[in-house]
Amino acid sequence: MRAAVLRDGSMVTRDDVPEPVPGPGQVLVAVQACGVCGSDLHFAKHGREMLELVEQVREVPMSHNIDLDADVFMGHEFSAVILEAGPDTTAPPAGTLVTSQPILLSGNKIDGIIYSNTVIGGYAERMLLSAPLLLTVPNGLDPQRAALTEPLAVGLHAVNRSRILRGETALVIGCGAVGISIIAALRAAGVDHIAAADFSARRRALAETMGAHQTIDPAQGSPFDVVRPAVIFEAVGVPGIIDEALRMAPMSSRLVSVGMSMQPDTVRPAFAALKDINVQFVFGHTPQEFASALTAIADGVVDVAPMITDTVSLDQVSEAFEGLADPERHCKILVTP
Structure with a gap:
């Protein structure tokens, strides 16, 4: 079987991956589409540092038992067609298009379908779910749009955790895939005014397409000089952004950090304390939010099609990783095995 794997910091295609066999409670599926996530790019470049950081955190929802000297399977934003169910397994019939949270249950063992030496992800012809x-x-939704359920769920989770009200103003800092998903979720929630800030003209245009009422180029001045947000969503993940947002944020506002910088950062707590600012860090999504994201896409509440800027084969995953580094070219690239 063919799959693209991370090897020595680069994505390469293998033709000799053993065929996965479904066990009890599992299904074998044929991958139809899998989105390339920014976290995959970061892991490819900084995997060792990420794993060392995770080892220091208690109760972290991510396995760190990964050998970076061996091939690593990735791909967690996928849609797939069921081929075969494992023994004593109740599942939809073969041929059914499905998606799933990126988790594989094997008896009492729980593995994330994110980064693994053994659990095959969505950058492959077939995988287990x-x-x-x-x-x-549902609703005859095509596989490519269905594959964007997971990133939309991330945006939905951030919006839900912010507890933003319809009449409040939101500012989204950073219009990469995560920021765009937050904008889409805010628009679906009926938020009256959504402002988005990014240096990239193409990303600002996409933000408007996905629901932003106002876009701001930070090169022309601080977005806080243009809009007075009740809730600020930080979706950049670069050191210094949180501290600057706290310095400029209005009194009694809320800051929701979704960018998840893996680097050490400096934040001056006085900026938040003096203005009574609530700071929230968020990650991932719940099963309910994942299901809600799929429903929103299938019902046409959120059109994720503009986010898809290219599709590639398994042989082109390496080029996709390189292409996503340019904000003027891509938002979401899908791998179609």
Whole structure:
């Protein structure tokens, strides 16, 4: 079987991956589309540092038992067609288009379908999924849009955790895939005014397409001089952004950090304390939010099609990783095995 794997910091295609065999409670699926996530790019360049950081955190929802000297499977934003169910497994019939949270259940063992030496992800022709976690893709939704359920769920989770009200103003700093998903989720929630800031003209245009009412180029001045947000979503993940946002934020506003910088950062707590600012860090999504994201896409509440800027084969995953580094070219690239 063919799959693209991370090897020595680069993505390479293998033709000799053993065929996965579904066990009890699992299904074998044929991958239809898998989005390339920014976290995959970061892991490819800084995997060792990421794993060392994770080892220091208690109760972290991510396995760090990964050998970077061996091939690493990736790909967690996927849609797939069921081929075969494992023994004593109740699942939708073969041929059904599904998606799932990126989790594989094997008896009492829980593995993330994110980075693994053994659990095959969505950058492959076939993979295993957990039958209890499957969601059937409704309304004849095509596989490419269905594959964007996971990133939209991340945006939905950030919006839910912010507890933003419809009449409040939101400012999204950073219009990469995460920021765009937050904008889409805010628009779906009926927020009256959504402002978005990014240096990239193309990303600002996409932000407007996905629901932003106002876009701001930080090169022309601080977005806080243009808009007075009740909730600020930080979706950049670069050191210094949080501190500057706290310095400029209005009194009694809320800052939601989704960017998740892996580097040490400096924040002056006085900026938040003096203005009574609530600071929230968020990650991932719940099963309910994942299901809600799929429903929003399938019902046409959120059109994720503008986010898809290219599709590539397994042989082109390496080029996709390179292409996503240019904000003027891409938002979301899909791998279609």
